[in-house]
Amino acid sequence: MAAKLSLVSSPMTAADAAKSFTAFRDMVGPKADVYVSLNTSRYGRETEPLSMSLYNRGSTMDKLLFRVDASTFDGLLSAAQAKWAEHEDQYAIDTIKAMALDIIRITDERGHCSDADLRAGAFVDDEVIRFGEQACAKAAEMAAKGPFSIVALGGSNCVGAA
Secondary structure (H helix, E strand, O other), X not given: XXXXXXXXXXXXXXXXXXXXXXXXXXXXXXXXXXXEEEOOOOOOOOOOOEEEEXXXXXXOOOOOOEEEEEOOHHHHHHHHHHHHHHHHHHHHHHXXXXXXXXXXXXXXXXXXXXXXXXXXXXXXXXXXXXXXXXXXXXXXXXXXXXXXXXOOOOOOOOOOOO
């Protein structure tokens, strides 16, 4: 688990919050997007005036991972850090598995897999450095489960289904 970020000042100004949430975003990962909002909805959905939404692989690449609400920037950052701590391990597991599958595919296509091959795909240098060794071990584990086959289940989407 990553260390908690220290608050710039208390109470945080909007400029301080921008720096703190940028640091939080960078701590989550190189593709993360963080959106901090001042909620002024007239429909009363928000219980607090501030919210933060996290897309850990980018808002165009992934669905919303989580949203937190608070009444101050300090509280919002604390809530975001606590919520990320709940998701951080699963992020690592998912990244390692996805990288392992790419390692298997790239090795099959080229005979080897380089860090450049992974960076040209879905991963950035930081992820290759952080998760590469574990992804190689996971790829070896996954590929060793062969030989592979397809189990025919039939069903409504198969050819000849009525």
